[in-house]
Amino acid sequence: MIKAYMNWSGGKDSSLCLHRIKQDKRYSVESLLTSVNAAHNRISMHGVRRELLVEQANAIELPLHTIELSEQPGMAEYEQAMMERVGTLKAAGYTHAVFGDIFLEDLRIYREQKLASMGMECVFPLWKVSTKELMEEFLGLGFKAVIVCVNEKFLDKGFCGRLIDESFVRDLPDNVDVCGENGEYHSFVFDGPIFKYPIPYTSGEIVYKRYEAPQTTASSDNRMDQASTFGFYFCDLLLP
Secondary structure (H helix, E strand, C coil): CEEEEEECCCCHHHHHHHHHHHHCCCEEEEEEEEEEECCCCEECCCCCEHHHHHHHHHHHCCCEEEEEECCCCCHHHHHHHHHHHHHHHHHCCCCEEECCCCCCHHHHHHHHHHHHCCCCEEECCCCCCCHHHHHHHHHHCCCEEEEEEEECCCCCHHHCCCECCHHHHHHCCCCCCCCCCCCCEEEEEEECCCCCCCCCCEEEEEEEEECCCCCCCCCHHHCCCHHHHCEEEEEEEECC
């Protein structure tokens, strides 16, 4: 079997992607890899606390590896940290990296080029599948997720902290991709078929932050695209 690691954001697309790749007997997914804001101990861009990320990995029963980043990393810092961690995984026998990207062509090309330079191949189980179909599959499988971050350009503060369900989908504006593929929102998955048990959490305060947009996109899990010139609302999740 092909030894692979999952690029894990803790959100909806990563969860569905991991579920799909686990059904493919060609691959053995043996680790999770997540970009973390080391200054605040939170998942990069999603803002989820490290302890909840660790709890997810425990419930999935896969080792967790992290790319430790500063609060607002530039491309050079991101790429150096990413390549160092991927190099460690390659030395451990990993040959493939799994991503939950759906339709962002430039991001896929970026990933493939960077990892190919290290002798790693990329796998995209959700690629070009209708996001409407993916959302229906996500909900139909019994996954449960909460919105932890929204981009104010697309969604108002009221969406932050909501559960992803049929009412959430109905309330999304027409200009918002149902899976948030353009960075409209990010989520935290706390239950579903890939988890041995549901992740307990309580919702804390909702905070507002603004970010400067860098010159180039690094990764969807650490996404800082043009929309990043706008502010973001974050719902802080806590372990009970």
